[in-house]
Amino acid sequence: MEIFITDIDVKDVRFPTSLLADGSDAMHTDPDYSCAYVTLKTNKGIEGYGLTFTLGRGTEIVVQACKSMSYLVKGQKVTEIFANFGSFWRKLTSETQLRWLGPEKGVTHLATAAIINALWDLWARLENKPVWKLLVDLTPEQLVSTIDFRYITDVITKEEVIKMLKESEKGKTEREELLKKNGYPAYTTQVGWLGYSDEKMKTLCKKFLDLGFTSFKAKVGQNLKDDIRRCKLIREMIGNENKLMVDANQIWDVNESIEWMKELEQFKPIWIEEPTSPDDILGHAKIAEALRPHGIGVATGEMCANRVIFKQLLQAKAIDYCQIDSARIGGINEILAVYFMCKKLGVPVCPHAGGIGLCEMVQHLQMWDFVSLSGSTDDRVIEYVDQQHEYFEHPVRIHNACYMPPMSSGYSTKLKDNCIKNYIHPDGIQWKQMYEKGLFQKISC
Ligand SMILES: [Mg+2]
Numbered sequence: 001m002e003i004f005i006t007d008i009d010v011k012d013v014r015f016p017t018s019l020l021a022d023g024s025d026a027m028h029t030d031p032d033y034s035c036a037y038v039t040l041k042t043n044k045g046i047e048g049y050g051l052t053f054t055l056g057r058g059t060e061i062v063v064q065a066c067k068s069m070s071y072l073v074k075g076q077k078v079t080e081i082f083a084n085f086g087s088f089w090r091k092l093t094s095e096t097q098l099r100w101l102g103p104e105k106g107v108t109h110l111a112t113a114a115i116i117n118a119l120w121d122l123w124a125r126l127e128n129k130p131v132w133k134l135l136v137d138l139t140p141e142q143l144v145s146t147i148d149f150r151y152i153t154d155v156i157t158k159e160e161v162i163k164m165l166k167e168s169e170k171g172k173t174e175r176e177e178l179l180k181k182n183g184y185p186a187y188t189t190q191v192g193w194l195g196y197s198d199e200k201m202k203t204l205c206k207k208f209l210d211l212g213f214t215s216f217k218a219k220v221g222q223n224l225k226d227d228i229r230r231c232k233l234i235r236e237m238i239g240n241e242n243k244l245m246v247d248a249n250q251i252w253d254v255n256e257s258i259e260w261m262k263e264l265e266q267f268k269p270i271w272i273e274e275p276t277s278p279d280d281i282l283g284h285a286k287i288a289e290a291l292r293p294h295g296i297g298v299a300t301g302e303m304c305a306n307r308v309i310f311k312q313l314l315q316a317k318a319i320d321y322c323q324i325d326s327a328r329i330g331g332i333n334e335i336l337a338v339y340f341m342c343k344k345l346g347v348p349v350c351p352h353a354g355g356i357g358l359c360e361m362v363q364h365l366q367m368w369d370f371v372s373l374s375g376s377t378d379d380r381v382i383e384y385v386d387q388q389h390e391y392f393e394h395p396v397r398i399h400n401a402c403y404m405p406p407m408s409s410g411y412s413t414k415l416k417d418n419c420i421k422n423y424i425h426p427d428g429i430q431w432k433q434m435y436e437k438g439l440f441q442k443i444s445c
Pocket residue numbers: 247249273274302352
Protein backbone atom coordinates (compact mmCIF):
# COMPACT_ATOMS: atom_id res chain seq x y z
CA MET A 1 0.00 0.00 0.00
CA GLU A 2 1.33 3.42 -0.97
CA ILE A 3 1.74 5.60 2.14
CA PHE A 4 0.74 9.26 1.97
CA ILE A 5 0.99 12.06 4.48
CA THR A 6 -2.64 12.95 4.97
CA ASP A 7 -2.38 15.76 7.52
CA ILE A 8 -0.11 17.81 9.75
CA ASP A 9 -1.00 18.87 13.24
CA VAL A 10 1.11 21.55 14.99
CA LYS A 11 0.89 22.35 18.69
CA ASP A 12 2.37 24.97 21.03
CA VAL A 13 3.54 23.15 24.18
CA ARG A 14 5.18 25.08 27.02
CA PHE A 15 6.59 24.19 30.42
CA PRO A 16 6.94 26.67 33.33
CA THR A 17 10.69 26.18 33.86
CA SER A 18 11.24 29.87 34.69
CA LEU A 19 9.61 29.30 38.08
CA LEU A 20 12.76 27.52 39.32
CA ALA A 21 15.33 29.34 37.12
CA ASP A 22 16.01 26.04 35.32
CA GLY A 23 17.84 26.79 32.10
CA SER A 24 18.76 30.35 33.14
CA ASP A 25 21.89 31.88 31.63
CA ALA A 26 23.45 35.28 30.99
CA MET A 27 21.10 36.13 28.12
CA HIS A 28 18.03 34.01 28.82
CA THR A 29 17.24 34.73 32.43
CA ASP A 30 13.71 33.28 32.59
CA PRO A 31 13.18 30.61 29.92
CA ASP A 32 9.98 28.59 29.83
CA TYR A 33 11.21 25.55 27.91
CA SER A 34 8.75 24.98 25.08
CA CYS A 35 8.35 23.47 21.66
CA ALA A 36 6.47 23.66 18.41
CA TYR A 37 5.32 20.05 18.15
CA VAL A 38 4.51 18.53 14.78
CA THR A 39 2.52 15.35 14.17
CA LEU A 40 2.49 13.91 10.65
CA LYS A 41 -0.49 11.67 9.95
CA THR A 42 -0.59 9.01 7.26
CA ASN A 43 -3.21 6.89 5.54
CA LYS A 44 -1.59 3.82 7.16
CA GLY A 45 -2.34 5.07 10.67
CA ILE A 46 1.33 5.36 11.56
CA GLU A 47 2.43 8.85 12.65
CA GLY A 48 5.68 10.82 12.84
CA TYR A 49 6.48 13.24 15.68
CA GLY A 50 8.95 16.10 15.53
CA LEU A 51 9.70 19.30 17.35
CA THR A 52 11.77 22.40 17.54
CA PHE A 53 12.80 23.91 20.84
CA THR A 54 11.80 27.42 21.96
CA LEU A 55 11.91 29.46 25.17
CA GLY A 56 8.22 30.28 25.59
CA ARG A 57 6.96 33.53 24.06
CA GLY A 58 7.14 33.36 20.28
CA THR A 59 6.38 29.65 20.03
CA GLU A 60 3.09 30.64 18.40
CA ILE A 61 5.09 32.21 15.53
CA VAL A 62 7.03 28.99 14.91
CA VAL A 63 3.75 27.05 15.03
CA GLN A 64 2.32 29.34 12.34
CA ALA A 65 5.48 28.94 10.21
CA CYS A 66 5.07 25.15 10.38
CA LYS A 67 1.44 25.56 9.31
CA SER A 68 2.43 27.84 6.43
CA MET A 69 4.89 25.22 5.18
CA SER A 70 2.61 22.24 5.68
CA TYR A 71 1.06 22.40 2.19
CA LEU A 72 4.42 21.18 0.85
CA VAL A 73 4.20 18.03 2.94
CA LYS A 74 0.50 17.18 2.89
CA GLY A 75 -0.44 14.67 0.21
CA GLN A 76 3.17 13.59 -0.46
CA LYS A 77 4.10 9.93 -0.89
CA VAL A 78 6.58 9.04 1.84
CA THR A 79 8.61 6.72 -0.41
CA GLU A 80 9.16 9.62 -2.79
CA ILE A 81 10.29 11.93 0.03
CA PHE A 82 12.77 9.43 1.45
CA ALA A 83 14.12 8.29 -1.93
CA ASN A 84 15.03 11.90 -2.70
CA PHE A 85 15.21 13.50 0.69
CA GLY A 86 17.86 16.09 -0.26
CA SER A 87 15.60 17.44 -3.02
CA PHE A 88 12.59 17.46 -0.73
CA TRP A 89 14.62 19.37 1.89
CA ARG A 90 15.50 21.96 -0.75
CA LYS A 91 11.83 22.24 -1.70
CA LEU A 92 10.97 23.14 1.90
CA THR A 93 13.84 25.59 2.40
CA SER A 94 13.60 27.19 -1.04
CA GLU A 95 9.84 27.69 -1.23
CA THR A 96 9.73 30.62 -3.60
CA GLN A 97 7.81 33.02 -1.35
CA LEU A 98 8.42 31.72 2.18
CA ARG A 99 12.19 31.84 1.71
CA TRP A 100 11.98 35.63 1.91
CA LEU A 101 11.44 35.15 5.66
CA GLY A 102 14.82 33.42 6.00
CA PRO A 103 16.38 32.14 3.90
CA GLU A 104 17.55 29.12 5.92
CA LYS A 105 17.58 30.98 9.21
CA GLY A 106 15.32 32.14 12.01
CA VAL A 107 11.70 31.14 12.40
CA THR A 108 11.31 29.45 9.02
CA HIS A 109 14.37 27.29 9.65
CA LEU A 110 13.15 26.35 13.14
CA ALA A 111 9.89 25.29 11.49
CA THR A 112 11.85 23.34 8.87
CA ALA A 113 13.64 21.50 11.68
CA ALA A 114 10.35 20.56 13.37
CA ILE A 115 8.88 19.17 10.13
CA ILE A 116 12.09 17.44 9.04
CA ASN A 117 12.54 15.88 12.49
CA ALA A 118 8.98 14.53 12.26
CA LEU A 119 9.76 13.05 8.82
CA TRP A 120 12.84 11.22 10.17
CA ASP A 121 10.80 9.94 13.10
CA LEU A 122 8.20 8.66 10.63
CA TRP A 123 10.85 7.06 8.41
CA ALA A 124 12.46 5.28 11.37
CA ARG A 125 9.06 4.10 12.62
CA LEU A 126 8.24 2.70 9.18
CA GLU A 127 11.59 0.86 9.19
CA ASN A 128 10.99 -0.20 12.80
CA LYS A 129 14.37 1.16 13.91
CA PRO A 130 15.64 3.94 16.14
CA VAL A 131 16.94 6.85 14.04
CA TRP A 132 20.61 6.18 14.94
CA LYS A 133 20.28 2.65 13.59
CA LEU A 134 18.42 3.81 10.49
CA LEU A 135 21.34 6.19 9.79
CA VAL A 136 23.93 3.47 10.48
CA ASP A 137 22.17 1.07 8.07
CA LEU A 138 21.75 3.51 5.16
CA THR A 139 24.34 3.00 2.43
CA PRO A 140 26.80 5.87 1.88
CA GLU A 141 24.93 6.70 -1.35
CA GLN A 142 21.55 6.77 0.42
CA LEU A 143 22.91 8.93 3.22
CA VAL A 144 24.39 11.41 0.78
CA SER A 145 21.09 11.61 -1.10
CA THR A 146 19.45 13.16 1.98
CA ILE A 147 21.78 16.19 1.94
CA ASP A 148 21.53 19.43 -0.02
CA PHE A 149 25.16 20.26 -0.85
CA ARG A 150 24.34 23.69 -2.27
CA TYR A 151 26.68 26.36 -0.80
CA ILE A 152 29.17 23.87 0.69
CA THR A 153 30.80 22.14 -2.28
CA ASP A 154 33.84 24.40 -1.95
CA VAL A 155 34.57 22.51 1.28
CA ILE A 156 32.97 19.10 0.81
CA THR A 157 31.42 17.12 -2.05
CA LYS A 158 29.16 14.10 -2.33
CA GLU A 159 32.03 12.03 -3.67
CA GLU A 160 34.26 12.91 -0.72
CA VAL A 161 31.52 11.99 1.75
CA ILE A 162 30.92 8.62 0.09
CA LYS A 163 34.66 7.90 0.25
CA MET A 164 34.80 9.04 3.89
CA LEU A 165 31.92 6.75 4.87
CA LYS A 166 33.39 3.79 3.00
CA GLU A 167 36.72 4.29 4.74
CA SER A 168 34.95 4.29 8.11
CA GLU A 169 33.09 1.02 7.43
CA LYS A 170 35.85 -1.09 8.98
CA GLY A 171 34.98 -1.82 12.61
CA LYS A 172 31.35 -0.64 12.37
CA THR A 173 29.91 -3.85 13.84
CA GLU A 174 32.35 -3.78 16.76
CA ARG A 175 31.58 -0.13 17.46
CA GLU A 176 27.84 -0.80 17.43
CA GLU A 177 28.36 -3.55 20.01
CA LEU A 178 30.52 -1.24 22.14
CA LEU A 179 27.85 1.44 21.96
CA LYS A 180 25.14 -0.98 23.08
CA LYS A 181 27.34 -2.13 25.97
CA ASN A 182 28.81 1.14 27.24
CA GLY A 183 26.63 3.91 25.81
CA TYR A 184 27.97 7.36 24.87
CA PRO A 185 29.64 9.78 27.37
CA ALA A 186 27.56 12.68 28.69
CA TYR A 187 28.41 15.90 30.53
CA THR A 188 26.09 17.91 32.71
CA THR A 189 25.15 21.59 32.59
CA GLN A 190 22.81 21.26 35.49
CA VAL A 191 25.26 22.22 38.21
CA GLY A 192 25.71 25.78 37.03
CA TRP A 193 22.57 27.49 35.75
CA LEU A 194 23.09 31.17 36.41
CA GLY A 195 20.04 31.60 38.64
CA TYR A 196 21.07 28.84 41.08
CA SER A 197 22.35 29.56 44.60
CA ASP A 198 25.81 28.39 45.73
CA GLU A 199 24.18 25.81 48.00
CA LYS A 200 22.12 24.39 45.14
CA MET A 201 25.25 24.22 42.95
CA LYS A 202 27.13 22.32 45.66
CA THR A 203 24.30 19.82 46.11
CA LEU A 204 24.08 19.28 42.36
CA CYS A 205 27.86 18.85 41.95
CA LYS A 206 27.73 16.13 44.58
CA LYS A 207 24.70 14.50 42.95
CA PHE A 208 26.33 14.31 39.52
CA LEU A 209 29.73 13.24 40.87
CA ASP A 210 27.97 10.39 42.66
CA LEU A 211 26.28 9.47 39.37
CA GLY A 212 29.72 9.10 37.75
CA PHE A 213 29.87 12.34 35.73
CA THR A 214 33.37 13.63 34.94
CA SER A 215 32.56 16.77 32.90
CA PHE A 216 30.63 19.77 34.22
CA LYS A 217 29.53 23.05 32.68
CA ALA A 218 28.80 26.41 34.33
CA LYS A 219 27.06 29.47 32.95
CA VAL A 220 29.11 32.66 33.13
CA GLY A 221 29.14 36.18 31.76
CA GLN A 222 26.98 38.51 33.83
CA ASN A 223 29.39 39.45 36.61
CA LEU A 224 33.08 38.57 36.76
CA LYS A 225 33.27 38.44 40.56
CA ASP A 226 30.33 36.02 40.66
CA ASP A 227 31.88 33.92 37.90
CA ILE A 228 35.14 33.61 39.82
CA ARG A 229 33.28 32.58 42.97
CA ARG A 230 31.08 30.08 41.13
CA CYS A 231 33.89 28.53 39.08
CA LYS A 232 36.04 28.24 42.22
CA LEU A 233 33.17 26.52 44.01
CA ILE A 234 32.60 24.03 41.19
CA ARG A 235 36.33 23.37 40.74
CA GLU A 236 36.64 22.67 44.47
CA MET A 237 33.67 20.33 44.35
CA ILE A 238 34.75 18.39 41.23
CA GLY A 239 38.52 18.41 41.81
CA ASN A 240 41.26 18.84 39.22
CA GLU A 241 40.80 15.41 37.66
CA ASN A 242 37.40 16.31 36.17
CA LYS A 243 36.63 18.61 33.27
CA LEU A 244 35.04 22.06 33.49
CA MET A 245 33.47 24.00 30.62
CA VAL A 246 31.98 27.50 30.74
CA ASP A 247 29.20 29.04 28.65
CA ALA A 248 28.53 32.77 28.15
CA ASN A 249 25.50 32.45 25.83
CA GLN A 250 26.64 35.29 23.52
CA ILE A 251 26.82 38.08 26.11
CA TRP A 252 30.28 39.51 25.34
CA ASP A 253 31.98 41.56 22.67
CA VAL A 254 35.01 39.98 21.07
CA ASN A 255 37.78 41.67 23.09
CA GLU A 256 35.74 41.42 26.26
CA SER A 257 35.51 37.63 25.74
CA ILE A 258 39.28 37.36 25.63
CA GLU A 259 39.88 39.53 28.71
CA TRP A 260 37.11 37.88 30.74
CA MET A 261 38.33 34.40 29.93
CA LYS A 262 41.89 35.24 30.95
CA GLU A 263 40.45 35.91 34.42
CA LEU A 264 38.78 32.48 34.42
CA GLU A 265 41.83 30.63 33.06
CA GLN A 266 42.88 29.77 36.65
CA PHE A 267 39.95 27.31 36.80
CA LYS A 268 41.19 25.48 33.69
CA PRO A 269 38.03 25.43 31.58
CA ILE A 270 38.48 23.31 28.46
CA TRP A 271 36.16 25.52 26.44
CA ILE A 272 34.34 28.81 26.39
CA GLU A 273 30.97 28.30 24.73
CA GLU A 274 29.16 31.01 22.76
CA PRO A 275 31.40 33.89 23.87
CA THR A 276 29.85 36.33 21.40
CA SER A 277 27.31 36.73 18.57
CA PRO A 278 26.66 33.42 16.79
CA ASP A 279 26.97 35.23 13.46
CA ASP A 280 30.45 36.65 14.13
CA ILE A 281 32.75 34.19 12.41
CA LEU A 282 35.85 36.38 12.41
CA GLY A 283 35.17 37.39 16.01
CA HIS A 284 35.14 33.73 17.07
CA ALA A 285 38.37 33.21 15.11
CA LYS A 286 40.02 36.08 16.97
CA ILE A 287 38.88 34.75 20.36
CA ALA A 288 40.01 31.21 19.51
CA GLU A 289 43.44 32.40 18.40
CA ALA A 290 43.90 34.50 21.53
CA LEU A 291 42.75 31.80 23.96
CA ARG A 292 44.48 28.75 22.45
CA PRO A 293 47.82 29.58 24.17
CA HIS A 294 45.88 29.63 27.44
CA GLY A 295 44.57 26.11 26.88
CA ILE A 296 40.99 27.25 26.35
CA GLY A 297 39.08 26.16 23.25
CA VAL A 298 36.10 27.91 21.66
CA ALA A 299 32.81 26.06 21.24
CA THR A 300 29.65 27.20 19.51
CA GLY A 301 26.78 26.02 17.33
CA GLU A 302 23.50 25.88 19.25
CA MET A 303 22.36 29.10 17.55
CA CYS A 304 24.24 28.80 14.28
CA ALA A 305 21.76 29.57 11.56
CA ASN A 306 22.74 26.97 8.98
CA ARG A 307 25.47 24.87 7.35
CA VAL A 308 27.01 27.96 5.70
CA ILE A 309 27.83 29.58 9.05
CA PHE A 310 29.25 26.26 10.27
CA LYS A 311 31.31 26.02 7.10
CA GLN A 312 32.84 29.44 7.66
CA LEU A 313 33.48 28.83 11.38
CA LEU A 314 35.38 25.70 10.37
CA GLN A 315 37.22 27.39 7.49
CA ALA A 316 38.30 30.27 9.74
CA LYS A 317 39.52 27.90 12.49
CA ALA A 318 37.11 29.76 14.75
CA ILE A 319 35.91 26.72 16.74
CA ASP A 320 37.66 23.87 18.55
CA TYR A 321 34.37 22.08 19.34
CA CYS A 322 31.29 22.06 17.11
CA GLN A 323 27.95 22.09 18.89
CA ILE A 324 25.25 21.03 16.48
CA ASP A 325 21.68 21.43 17.70
CA SER A 326 19.00 18.95 16.65
CA ALA A 327 16.19 21.50 16.48
CA ARG A 328 17.76 24.60 14.98
CA ILE A 329 19.38 24.14 11.58
CA GLY A 330 17.10 22.35 9.15
CA GLY A 331 16.94 18.97 10.88
CA ILE A 332 19.02 15.83 10.33
CA ASN A 333 19.66 16.40 6.62
CA GLU A 334 21.56 19.63 7.23
CA ILE A 335 23.18 18.42 10.46
CA LEU A 336 24.73 15.49 8.57
CA ALA A 337 26.42 18.00 6.26
CA VAL A 338 27.95 19.70 9.31
CA TYR A 339 29.23 16.37 10.70
CA PHE A 340 30.94 15.66 7.37
CA MET A 341 32.60 19.08 7.23
CA CYS A 342 33.78 18.64 10.84
CA LYS A 343 35.23 15.25 10.02
CA LYS A 344 37.09 16.64 7.05
CA LEU A 345 38.44 19.68 8.92
CA GLY A 346 39.26 17.75 12.11
CA VAL A 347 36.91 19.38 14.61
CA PRO A 348 35.09 17.14 17.14
CA VAL A 349 31.29 17.45 17.43
CA CYS A 350 29.90 17.84 20.98
CA PRO A 351 26.13 18.34 20.52
CA HIS A 352 24.10 20.95 22.34
CA ALA A 353 21.24 19.52 24.38
CA GLY A 354 19.21 20.11 27.50
CA GLY A 355 16.10 21.83 26.15
CA ILE A 356 12.84 19.96 25.48
CA GLY A 357 13.61 16.87 23.41
CA LEU A 358 17.16 17.93 22.56
CA CYS A 359 18.83 15.19 24.62
CA GLU A 360 16.35 12.71 23.15
CA MET A 361 17.31 13.69 19.58
CA VAL A 362 21.05 14.45 19.60
CA GLN A 363 21.94 11.11 21.15
CA HIS A 364 20.84 9.43 17.89
CA LEU A 365 23.11 11.68 15.80
CA GLN A 366 26.20 11.35 17.95
CA MET A 367 25.75 7.56 18.18
CA TRP A 368 25.56 7.36 14.39
CA ASP A 369 28.74 9.47 14.22
CA PHE A 370 30.54 7.08 16.56
CA VAL A 371 29.51 3.94 14.66
CA SER A 372 29.67 5.23 11.09
CA LEU A 373 31.86 8.32 10.80
CA SER A 374 34.35 9.50 13.45
CA GLY A 375 34.60 6.06 15.09
CA SER A 376 35.76 7.78 18.26
CA THR A 377 34.55 9.38 21.49
CA ASP A 378 37.87 11.24 22.02
CA ASP A 379 37.21 14.90 22.87
CA ARG A 380 33.53 14.21 22.27
CA VAL A 381 30.69 14.29 24.76
CA ILE A 382 26.94 14.95 24.68
CA GLU A 383 25.37 17.62 26.86
CA TYR A 384 22.89 16.32 29.42
CA VAL A 385 20.31 17.93 31.65
CA ASP A 386 18.05 15.86 33.85
CA GLN A 387 14.81 17.70 33.16
CA GLN A 388 11.57 17.24 31.22
CA HIS A 389 12.40 13.70 30.12
CA GLU A 390 9.34 12.29 31.86
CA TYR A 391 7.10 13.94 29.26
CA PHE A 392 8.39 11.68 26.47
CA GLU A 393 7.18 8.17 25.70
CA HIS A 394 10.78 7.02 25.24
CA PRO A 395 12.99 9.26 27.38
CA VAL A 396 16.78 9.09 27.36
CA ARG A 397 18.37 6.44 29.53
CA ILE A 398 21.58 7.42 31.35
CA HIS A 399 23.81 4.78 32.87
CA ASN A 400 27.23 5.49 34.44
CA ALA A 401 27.09 9.03 33.02
CA CYS A 402 26.54 7.68 29.51
CA TYR A 403 23.56 7.88 27.16
CA MET A 404 22.41 4.34 26.41
CA PRO A 405 21.30 3.78 22.79
CA PRO A 406 17.53 4.04 22.29
CA MET A 407 16.04 0.79 21.09
CA SER A 408 12.46 1.81 20.26
CA SER A 409 11.71 2.89 16.72
CA GLY A 410 11.73 6.58 15.80
CA TYR A 411 13.59 9.70 16.94
CA SER A 412 12.47 9.51 20.64
CA THR A 413 10.37 12.64 20.01
CA LYS A 414 6.84 11.52 20.89
CA LEU A 415 5.36 13.43 23.83
CA LYS A 416 2.92 11.57 26.09
CA ASP A 417 -0.73 12.48 25.43
CA ASN A 418 -1.11 13.44 29.06
CA CYS A 419 1.78 15.91 28.82
CA ILE A 420 0.11 17.66 25.89
CA LYS A 421 -3.20 17.89 27.74
CA ASN A 422 -1.44 19.49 30.69
CA TYR A 423 0.97 21.83 28.95
CA ILE A 424 -0.55 22.81 25.61
CA HIS A 425 -0.46 26.59 25.59
CA PRO A 426 -2.47 28.54 26.65
CA ASP A 427 -5.34 26.18 27.46
CA GLY A 428 -3.62 23.15 29.03
CA ILE A 429 -4.82 22.01 32.45
CA GLN A 430 -1.59 23.10 34.18
CA TRP A 431 -1.50 26.49 32.45
CA LYS A 432 -5.09 27.26 33.47
CA GLN A 433 -4.20 26.48 37.08
CA MET A 434 -1.04 28.61 36.95
CA TYR A 435 -3.01 31.57 35.56
CA GLU A 436 -5.57 31.18 38.33
CA LYS A 437 -2.82 31.17 40.96
CA GLY A 438 -1.28 34.29 39.41
CA LEU A 439 2.03 32.54 38.66
CA PHE A 440 1.89 33.71 35.05
CA GLN A 441 0.09 36.48 33.25
CA LYS A 442 -1.84 35.44 30.20
CA ILE A 443 -0.64 37.39 27.16
CA SER A 444 -3.03 37.19 24.25
CA CYS A 445 -1.61 37.36 20.75
MG1 LIG B 1 25.09 26.65 25.56
